[in-house]
Amino acid sequence: xxxxxxxxxxxxxxxxxxxxxxxxxxxxxxxxxxxxxxxxxxxxxxxxxxxxxxxxxxxxxxxxxxxxxxxxxxxxxxxxxxxxxxxxxxxxxxxxxxxxxxxxxxxxxxxxxxxxxxxxxxxxxxxxxxxxxxxxxxxxxxxxxxxxxxxxxxxxxxxxxxxxxxxxxxxxxxxxxxxxxxxxxxxxxxxxxx
Amino acid sequence: xxxxxxxxxxxxxxxxxxxxxxxxxxxxxxxxxxxxxxxxxxxxxxxxxxxxxxxxxxxxxxxxxxxxxxxxxxxxxxxxxxxxxxxxxxxxxxxxxxxxxxxxxxxxxxxxxxxxxxxxxxxxxxxxxxxxxxxxxxxxxxxxxxxxxxxxxxxxxxxxxxxxxxxxxxxxxxxxxxxxxxxxxxxxxxxxxx
DNA sequence: GTATTGACAAAAAACGAATATTATCAGTCA
DNA sequence: TGACTGATAATATTCGTTTTTTGTCAATAC
Numbered sequence: 164x165x166x167x168x169x170x171x172x173x174x175x176x177x178x179x180x181x182x183x184x185x186x187x188x189x190x191x192x193x194x195x196x197x198x199x200x201x202x203x204x205x206x207x208x209x210x211x212x213x214x215x216x217x218x219x220x221x222x223x224x225x226x227x228x229x230x231x232x233x234x235x236x237x238x239x240x241x242x243x244x245x246x247x248x249x250x251x252x253x254x255x256x257x258x259x260x261x262x263x264x265x266x267x268x269x270x271x272x273x274x275x276x277x278x279x280x281x282x283x284x285x286x287x288x289x290x291x292x293x294x295x296x297x298x299x300x301x302x303x304x305x306x307x308x309x310x311x312x313x314x315x316x317x318x319x320x321x322x323x324x325x326x327x328x329x330x331x332x333x334x335x336x337x338x339x340x341x342x343x344x345x346x347x348x349x350x351x352x353x354x355x356x357x
Numbered sequence: 358x359x360x361x362x363x364x365x366x367x368x369x370x371x372x373x374x375x376x377x378x379x380x381x382x383x384x385x386x387x388x389x390x391x392x393x394x395x396x397x398x399x400x401x402x403x404x405x406x407x408x409x410x411x412x413x414x415x416x417x418x419x420x421x422x423x424x425x426x427x428x429x430x431x432x433x434x435x436x437x438x439x440x441x442x443x444x445x446x447x448x449x450x451x452x453x454x455x456x457x458x459x460x461x462x463x464x465x466x467x468x469x470x471x472x473x474x475x476x477x478x479x480x481x482x483x484x485x486x487x488x489x490x491x492x493x494x495x496x497x498x499x500x501x502x503x504x505x506x507x508x509x510x511x512x513x514x515x516x517x518x519x520x521x522x523x524x525x526x527x528x529x530x531x532x533x534x535x536x537x538x539x540x541x542x543x544x545x546x547x548x549x550x551x
Numbered sequence: 552g553t554a555t556t557g558a559c560a561a562a563a564a565a566c567g568a569a570t571a572t573t574a575t576c577a578g579t580c581a
Numbered sequence: 582t583g584a585c586t587g588a589t590a591a592t593a594t595t596c597g598t599t600t601t602t603t604g605t606c607a608a609t610a611c
Contacts, residue, residue, distance in 0.1 A: 167554090191602060202556050207604065276527065317543045320536055321515035329523065333470065342514055349511045353547035361584090385572060396586050401574065 186266040225285040232292045242300030247347040254325035271328045307356040380460040419479040426486045436494030441541040448519035465522045501550040
């Protein structure tokens with residue numbers, strides 16, 4: 164079975180490379196198959212549809228964003244600093260993807276627009292990572308919050324302008340770092356203990 | 358000159374009606390001209406391009422949203438209640454336009470996506486209306502805010518998920534009223550005097 | 552007997568000629 | 582003299598056709 168998983172990974176890696184070059188619309192199952200030296204039909208033994216393949220690729224890209232968020236959450240700085248870093252850092256991650264890897268970003272935008280299941284899951288993960296910062300802040304007496312998960316969800320919703328791939332592309336890739344910092348300042352007022 | 362302004366208004370009204378029926382893409386300058394019983398060429402005496410005409414129509418629709426926002430800001434309730442009403446009410450206004458008048462909403466979405474100048478102006482107006490609520494709250498000792506205009510801008514940015522026409526359409530017209538209320542609760546914590 | 556493929560139907564996309572739309576401007580009409 | 586139009590060039594869109602792509606499955610190969 165390991166050989167099958169290996170083949171699956173090769174397909175995903177090849178699809179990922181193709182999409183980065185040509186975008187997910189121009190990338191055909193036949194292209195991916197050719198680069199894997201197999202027939203298009205064989206792809207369908209591993210993925211029920213082309214969409215499922217693209218989804219598997221997108222999942223990896225979203226996981227990169229989650230890794231980035233987790234790295235910020237685990238930093239040794241105080242919780243307030245990490246809240247700010249999360250808001251600004253996730254924005255910058257998205258913006259970099261837009262400017263440096265347009266095809267990848269476009270695929271993530273499609274996933275968001277068409278509301279693929281992986282995106283809802285991704286949002287939940289981000290909320291939970293952000294909640295871990297809040298929880299830490301509460302434990303250390305930095306923050307005062309009743310419902311940590313609920314507050315994390317509300318705060319993530321307030322960050323939509325800076326985190327949502329559609330919005331990041333919408334603002335034509337311009338940096339909203341100043342504004343993101345201002346939002347951090349504002350939101351910290353709501354949770355800081357005094 | 359009043360006769361010219363009158364003609365201009367007739368053109369805008371006719372275009373508005375046509376767009377509501379058929380959308381701004383299917384509406385042609387010839388259609389609008391026919392309904393005004395004039396030649397297409399004459400439209401161009403009043404508007405340099407079709408886009409300028411659509412913009413004039415959109416301006417009126419955005420003004421309706423501003424009127425709605427102003428009505429909320431002027432209510433006799435306390436500032437906190439008006440902050441909540443603003444957040445929820447502007448969301449509901451957008452959602453209603455999406456569900457009840459899809460073609461109009463689609464045009465506003467195009468204006469937002471393509472960043473027509475009127476949209477930036479509209480956002481500034483909303484910020485200033487919202488700032489008037491904040492100012493009132495500060496004057497009455499309800500809120501404690503340093504930079505009122507700046508805070509208004511940040512808070513409007515945090516409402517993007519609920520106010521931005523693209524986002525409202527994106528969420529498929531579903532009601533985010535619960536979430537909007539939760540955001541109001543959260544943000545009020547940041548500005549309420551204690 | 553499991554992995555893989557070639558052949559193929561259904562659906563989608565690309566293409567290109569025919570048609571419609573935008574926008575201009577010299578000229579009419581009142 | 583100024584509001585308006587008809588004729589028309591440039592551009593964009595539609596629509597029908599061809600080609601490509603997606604997805605299936607019985608047949609093949611290892």
